[in-house]
Amino acid sequence: MDKELEKLAPSKRSAAKTIFAAFNILKESGGQLPGKQVFEKIRNSIQFTDWEKEVYEKTGYVRWESILSFYTIDCIKAGFLRKNKGIWYLTEEGEKAISLGPVKLLETAGDLYRNWAVDNNVNKIKKSKTEIEELEENKPQTQKANLDYLMELALSGIKDFIRTKNPYEFQDMVAALLRAMNYHTPFISPKGKDGGLDIIAYNDPLGATSPRLKVQVKHRPDSSIPVDDIRSLTGLLNKDGDIGLFVTSGTFTSEAERSARESHRHIKLLDIDNFISLWQQFYSKLTDEDKNMLPLHSIYFLGSNE
Structure with a gap:
C-alpha cells in the first residue's frame, strides 16, 4: 500500500483510493459513465477490507460506497466532477487532478470545497481526521450524498427495466x-x-x-x-x-x-x-x-x- 495512504485514518484512506479509482475509470471511459457502473468497476478492481465491506449502520449502505458518495460532494464543489441524471462526468480540472495522486487529490478537493463553503456562506463543519465521524458530524453533506446515491439507484433501475422491453x-x-x-x-x-x-x-x-x-x-x-x-x-x-x-x-x-x-x-x-x-x-x-x-x-x- 502507498505509504501516504497508510498514514490516513481508515475512512480517509478508503475515500482517497476510491475517489482516485473513480477518476481513472472515468478517464479511461472517455470522461463519463453511469454512477452505477463506476461503483461496479471499483468493486471489481479494489481489494477492500472487511471493515470497508461492512454495512454502515448510520446509512444502511456498504461502508466504502457511503464514504465514496460522501466525498464526491467535495469533488463536485471543487470542480473536478459533475453528476447529472445518474451520469458522472470527469471535468478537465478533474483529469488534471489525477496527477496529484490519491491522497493529494482528496486533500485538494476538500480544501477547494471549504473555500467554496466560505464563499457561499455555507456552514460546513470541518471533517474529523480520526474516523468516519464526519458522516455523523456533517449531516447536510451526508444527506446530499445519500440522496444522490438513491437517485442514481432509482434511475439505474428504470433504465434496466426499459432495457428488458422489446x-x-x-x-x-x-x-x-x-x-x-x-x-x-x-x-x-x-x-x-x-x-x-x-x-x-x-x-x-x-x-x-x-x-x-x-x-x-x-x-x-x-x-x-x-x-x-x-x-x-x-x-x-x-x-x-x-x-x-x-x-x-x-x-x-x-x-x-x-x-x-x-x-x-x-x-x-x-x-x-x-x-x-x-x-x-x-x-x-x-x-x-x-x-x-x-x-x-x-x-x-x-x-x-x-
Whole structure:
C-alpha cells in the first residue's frame, strides 16, 4: 500500500483510493459513465477490507460506497466532477487532478470545497481526521450524498427495466408519452414493418395544425445512434410544419447531435435520460394502461439547502 495512504485514518484512506479509482475509470471511459457502473468497476478492481465491506449502520449502505458518495460532494464543489441524471462526468480540472495522486487529490478537493463553503456562506463543519465521524458530524453533506446515491439507484433501475422491453414495447411507450403530452397518435408502425416512420403525432385529431411530429424510435440501450440515422429522418420531413423526433433507449453520437442542431429542418433528439425525465414529468397525464408500461412510485425525502 502507498505509504501516504497508510498514514490516513481508515475512512480517509478508503475515500482517497476510491475517489482516485473513480477518476481513472472515468478517464479511461472517455470522461463519463453511469454512477452505477463506476461503483461496479471499483468493486471489481479494489481489494477492500472487511471493515470497508461492512454495512454502515448510520446509512444502511456498504461502508466504502457511503464514504465514496460522501466525498464526491467535495469533488463536485471543487470542480473536478459533475453528476447529472445518474451520469458522472470527469471535468478537465478533474483529469488534471489525477496527477496529484490519491491522497493529494482528496486533500485538494476538500480544501477547494471549504473555500467554496466560505464563499457561499455555507456552514460546513470541518471533517474529523480520526474516523468516519464526519458522516455523523456533517449531516447536510451526508444527506446530499445519500440522496444522490438513491437517485442514481432509482434511475439505474428504470433504465434496466426499459432495457428488458422489446423494440415494439419501447415504441408503444414513446407513443404513450406523446399522448400524455396532448398529441394524437393516429399512426404507430405495426410489427414486421422495417424502416420509415414509426409514429406520426398531431396536435389535433385530423393533423390540420402544426407542428406535425414524424417520429423514429430505436431501442438500442447499449449503443449510440449514428449521424446517418438522423439524416434519414431529415429526408422524411417534406412538408411545412413537419418536425422530426428521434427517440432512442441509448444515446446519440456527437456527430448525430451536431447534425440535428445544424439541420435546415427542425429535429429534436431524445436519448434515454431525456425520455425518462419526460416520462416522470408527464406521468400523471398517462392513462392507467399506459402507466403500466413503466410504472413509477414517488417517494419524498428531506432535501438539502446546498
